[in-house]
Every structure is written in C-alpha cells, then in structure tokens.
Amino acid sequence: MNLQRIKLTVIKMPLKIPFSTHLETVSERESILVEATGKDGAQGYGEGVAFSSPWYTEETVKTSHHMLKDFLIPLLKRSPVHHPAEIEHLFRSIRRNQMAKAAIETALWDLDAKRRGVSLARRLGSTAGRIPSGVVIGTPDINDAISHIEDYILKGFQRVKIKIFPDHDIEFVRELRRRFPTLDIMADANSAYTLEDVDRLKALDEFGLMMIEQPLASDDIIDHAVLQRQIATPVCLDESIVSYEDARKAIEIGSCKVINIKIGRVGGLYTAVKIHDMCKEKGLPVWCGGMIEYGVSRAHNIALASLPGFTIPGDISGSDRYWEEDIVTPEIKVEDGFIEVPTKPGIGFQLNLKRLKEVTVSEEVFDF
Ligand SMILES: O=C(O)CCC(=O)c1ccccc1C(=O)O
Numbered sequence: 001m002n003l004q005r006i007k008l009t010v011i012k013m014p015l016k017i018p019f020s021t022h023l024e025t026v027s028e029r030e031s032i033l034v035e036a037t038g039k040d041g042a043q044g045y046g047e048g049v050a051f052s053s054p055w056y057t058e059e060t061v062k063t064s065h066h067m068l069k070d071f072l073i074p075l076l077k078r079s080p081v082h083h084p085a086e087i088e089h090l091f092r093s094i095r096r097n098q099m100a101k102a103a104i105e106t107a108l109w110d111l112d113a114k115r116r117g118v119s120l121a122r123r124l125g126s127t128a129g130r131i132p133s134g135v136v137i138g139t140p141d142i143n144d145a146i147s148h149i150e151d152y153i154l155k156g157f158q159r160v161k162i163k164i165f166p167d168h169d170i171e172f173v174r175e176l177r178r179r180f181p182t183l184d185i186m187a188d189a190n191s192a193y194t195l196e197d198v199d200r201l202k203a204l205d206e207f208g209l210m211m212i213e214q215p216l217a218s219d220d221i222i223d224h225a226v227l228q229r230q231i232a233t234p235v236c237l238d239e240s241i242v243s244y245e246d247a248r249k250a251i252e253i254g255s256c257k258v259i260n261i262k263i264g265r266v267g268g269l270y271t272a273v274k275i276h277d278m279c280k281e282k283g284l285p286v287w288c289g290g291m292i293e294y295g296v297s298r299a300h301n302i303a304l305a306s307l308p309g310f311t312i313p314g315d316i317s318g319s320d321r322y323w324e325e326d327i328v329t330p331e332i333k334v335e336d337g338f339i340e341v342p343t344k345p346g347i348g349f350q351l352n353l354k355r356l357k358e359v360t361v362s363e364e365v366f367d368f
C-alpha cells in the first residue's frame, strides 16, 4: 500500500464518570492511535482498544504497543500488502493479539478508502445514511442508573445496556423493568456466572431482556450452548468470539442467538465484516460492541454498524458519553437517537490536533 511511515501515539484521558463492571472500574482511558501515512501523503487512522490492564481480554496497552512495534510493523515492512484485506492473512503468523492487529488494519482501511475517495462505510459495502444509537450504563447504583437512563431516553437512545453479576441482577433488573416497562434493555455479565447459577439466569427470563451478553466464561462456547437450551432470553456472545471460526462454531452448536461484533476483539474489519456476512446469511442478528473508545475507533464502529446485518443498536454513543473533548473533529453526535454515517472519504472525521497534543503520553515513528 506504498506506506511511508507509521506513527504510534499513546494517549490518555480521564472518563467523565468512572465505568464499572464486576471485574474493573475504568476511570482513565489509555489508547494507542495509529497513523499510517502513504508515499502519496494520504493518511489513515486506527485505534488500539486494549485497556491498561488485562481484565477484558489478555491484551494491554503495553502488550499491544510491543506487538505493534516489535512484530506487526516489522512484518508489514518486510511484506508489503496491496490491499487492507491482505492484512488478516499476513498477520496469521502471529498468534492472537487481535486488538494490536486491528489497530493497524483499521488504519489501512481508512487510508484505502481515502485514496479511493469514498467513505469507509461505502467501502465496506454499506448504503445506510444513519445508525441507531445505544448506550451502556456503567453505574451500579440503582438510583444513579435510573437517573442516567431517564436522561438517555430523553436524548432518544434506542436501547440501554446494563452490567449484571451475582447479587446485582434480579432485583436490579426488576426495579429497572418496573420503572421502564417498555424500554429495550440488554444485560451484560462479562462472564460473572457459571452453569451453577442457571436458576438465577432463568429467573431473568420474566423481565423480557433483549439478550444476556456473555454470562459464562470468557473462552467458553460449550456451557453457553447448555445454558441457551435452558433459558428463554437470547444469549449473546462477546468475549468468546475472537475469530470467524469462533463465530461459526458457536452458531453451529447453538451457544448464542446473537453476536456482539467488536472490531478490536476479532482482529480487524476484514474479520468483523466476514462474521457479519455469515450471521446475515444464517439469520442471526448482530450488533457492534463498544470499548469506551475515542472518536477514531467510534468512527470505524459507525462504518461497520451501517452494514445491513446490524439490526440491533450497538454500544455506539456520542463523543460526549465519556469525554470532555474527543480527539476527532467534528465530535460524534447522537441526534434523535441516531448517528449520521459520514459521507466524506475514509472514516469521515479529522483529528483534533490541539486536543490530541493535550492528551498525548508518548509517540514513536516507524519509517518504511
Ligand atoms: O463502549 C461502551 O460504551 C461500553 C461497552 C462495554 O460494555 C464494554 C466496555 C469495555 C469493555 C467491555 C465492554 C463489554 O461490552 O463487555
């Protein structure tokens, strides 16, 4: 792709309010911005979405940076690709490290779309003009959660996701259901349960949740299939699906009825689109998951989620959900519950260089 250089910038910003799961409370977000510059001067952007510590997956900001610097960038230098869809194959020689891989791969998709003068959404095959927006509540306190939800409903958000875990599930959901009888609610457990909790999980059936996301172990598809046979609420897999093959096998054995596709978790847009295509063919709904990300990753999510198989609103909120000021301009906005799909070339957002400078921790340039 005629690359001139790749720049890695580590950035860090506090969240407006901390985001809690049973595993970790995130109050500050570090990420890696990837800037790929071509010999023609064109630039593409990607965002490494690993967290500072390995609570969600095994990757961290530091391991991602190490992979990018010591393996992925050198590999790309040695073996130039002509098309971003070749990256997945090239990177197969390096095991896992999906978020590090996706950080480069997404930057190259942006670069490629810009060179062709088309939006990334169009480049991926989408024609949608806007996507519905969903939001995640990261506050375990019931009263805070209710007031945040009221606020989000007024802003038009189309569905709300809450985090659950044992002792913070049945009564919490019952109260929310009582306050919001018709709201589309999904519950994400981030692997807080085992099959021994099947009665607790069955008890959630009466609340008409849209789905329960990743109730069991983060690497499991077998027990999820056993669980899905015993509960009416659709099971959605997140952590368990890190590749196309994972998705194929999970569907085949009935581990889930819905899949949350995250570009970072599956190693890039190529695989994300491939999983989408398969699910669409099999009639399995998908939605785009969030990673408490900055505007660059959000922009990639918007393009992906504009594909026709994304029939459920994703964890895609606006820049102001987490940030006082985002690193992209214009900021990502939710209007009447929808986000407009940009029509400008590539991701359709510019970097806010002033803001980027303020939040930069370190940067490193790799010449090709
Ligand atoms: O980006 C968001 O708005 C939050 C999405 C979310 O729930 C989440 C955030 C960080 C890590 C894992 C998850 C998850 O979906 O499990």
Ligand SMILES: [Mg+2]
Pocket: 188, 190, 213, 214, 238, 239, 260, 289
């Ligand atoms: Mg999840």
